[in-house]
Amino acid sequence: MTQDMTEITAAPAFQAATAELRSTHDAFVDEIVELTQIPAPPFAEEVRAKAYEAKFRALGLEEVGNDAIGNVTGLRRGRGNGRTIVVAAHLDTVFPAGTDVTVRREGTVLRAPGVGDDTRGLAALLAFVRALGAGGVETEADILFVGDVGEEGKGDLRGVRHLLTEGPWAGKVEAFFTIDGLEPSEIVTTAVGSLRYRIGFAGPGGHSFAAFGTANPAYALGQLLTGMAALDVPKTPRTTYSASVMGGGTSINAIPEEAWVEIDLRSEEAGALQALDAQVRALAEAAARDETARAETGEIALTMQRSGARPAGTTPDDARIVQATRAALTAFGFTPSARAASTDANIPMSLGIPALCLGSGGTGGRAHSLDEWIDVEEETSLRGLNAALAAIVATAGLWARD
């Protein structure tokens, strides 16, 4: 039961909220700079989390806290039925401790590692809370604002995974926004699932000449890679695999004691990912077995260490959150489209919670590089913030006094 978008955009409270976004845009930009300059390396988001928690408290959110995994949460109560929707942005960056995160401003351009991914998202949440308060916007559902940990790389979505499966909010969330990225028109409604492994083959090693005939882990690795190259994966749902980092051996005149490869398996669909996983596992087992059989002496031992698992999932196009977001984007002049990616929304989607990932506006580039930049030119920036706020309000439901 989605409200007509014009009911929201025409409502005086919502108009007052967007006026607040405009009048405080400079403060929003300052907050991007401030938060960007607090380092938040993978698995070390605490300092930024503390600062973010203080801001949640200052904004008057309720039940503000730092959960067991490190997420910062704060509730804005609705007037309705106790339903809860989540609006999240991630605290962590991909940059290691010691990275220079000083923001350089050139006109409306801000340059710094992490400035767009996802510090603009964090600041956007604060701007939304401020705007909703200033406009006196009342929603039906409660809105839980979240600064979450562990979105990037080896973080493996642990923040949102904990939030939705173990923390106090588990089982209570009805819809989930992650505000991540810039361009709002391309919403992510399909979660690309992934499985990552370090596959190692170990053998006894030995002198290359004297011990010739001993099982060589490199040949087991070769057989696995050759098998992978020949795998047939579906184009729809898009399913991919890659051998990426590899290594082994210590000396050119020695049969290596180990050969290993890191692999990355992905799919837009959980079943296809599972099928690919089983195929690769079978290839690895056969490779170890066959090299052991081929050798005159020595055995190859296989180890598969999982280094990442992000579930696949999809939010149906007729879900309220998707309908509301499409309508909000259209209302603010965007042409919405849907795409697949791996974001914090993977977790809710895999749990059947309608979810999507939405950009907060502005432009930029070079995310995950030291040259990362965003442009906060006001009109473009505000158009994105307004659309995102409308999408959130429409998903939560604008409380109607009558």
Add this chain to the structure above:
Amino acid sequence: MTQDMTEITAAPAFQAATAELRSTHDAFVDEIVELTQIPAPPFAEEVRAKAYEAKFRALGLEEVGNDAIGNVTGLRRGRGNGRTIVVAAHLDTVFPAGTDVTVRREGTVLRAPGVGDDTRGLAALLAFVRALGAGGVETEADILFVGDVGEEGKGDLRGVRHLLTEGPWAGKVEAFFTIDGLEPSEIVTTAVGSLRYRIGFAGPGGHSFAAFGTANPAYALGQLLTGMAALDVPKTPRTTYSASVMGGGTSINAIPEEAWVEIDLRSEEAGALQALDAQVRALAEAAARDETARAETGEIALTMQRSGARPAGTTPDDARIVQATRAALTAFGFTPSARAASTDANIPMSLGIPALCLGSGGTGGRAHSLDEWIDVEEETSLRGLNAALAAIVATAGLWARD
């Protein structure tokens, strides 16, 4: 025309020489310690070479010098026809600069990196020169004593290669001893040839999900390794191959831009080594071609960098040097046998110069490790020195006054 071994061992001059070996054995041991404690890392043999050159001069050798590649040479003239035989030991060790090369003495045991391989050999050459001088032994052929560089690993036999193909002695050497190792009974008359490569496959790389279908160097590497595992190589002449050190890739979510492997090919016979080389090269070329064909986009480029080439070869059992050495070993109570290895003798053998590698006696172990040790217990040590000296004199020919 080999002299009867008893003509040599019974000659008063030779007996005086072996008496000198015995009476100066303590000095010989001290010289092992002294030389061991002068570091001679790969490609940095200069300091030890300088010290060795000074010893050659002090012993009265003629034409003492340090050639263009770093070998130390010194001539002991014969009385005969101007024929020249070489007696060499290698200056270099496998140990990098900074390795603690302090010798620890425990009774007759000496412990230090490089003490046996090949510092005992270097000291043996000095003992031989001293003994020949003290005994007044006159040989038919000139004997060129050589402390050579680059025997180990990446040194790739460059010292002896230069000596016999480019230096002033090129084309003038009739037989070649390398005094390397301890146990004298197992002489090396077959040179195991080797070819070493770094084989690299390069492609454009890309994001593991977004760029799926791009040529992946890891799969080309896999095909090469799988092909190598299936190669059929002869048992006689013993021919072997090994994939050893490998690597590639930088990030688990990226298709690697490179995958590489170092390989070691060996054979006792030059033709078999050449055939194996051609097979591996064909496999590598096919692997690059097939992955390029399999991929939707991107090309795999192959590079094969040769990092080592040691020629194969054999000294026939009826060569004077082999006959003389077998007779000398037998005369001193050893039971001679022949084996295959990769030593400085590879170079002369590949050039058709009769050559062999002979141990200088004593016992020991753990060569190429920091725990390397030798035992210089006098009787065992002298028996080896005596036999080696007899082999050298018999190969050079004991000059008969009559």
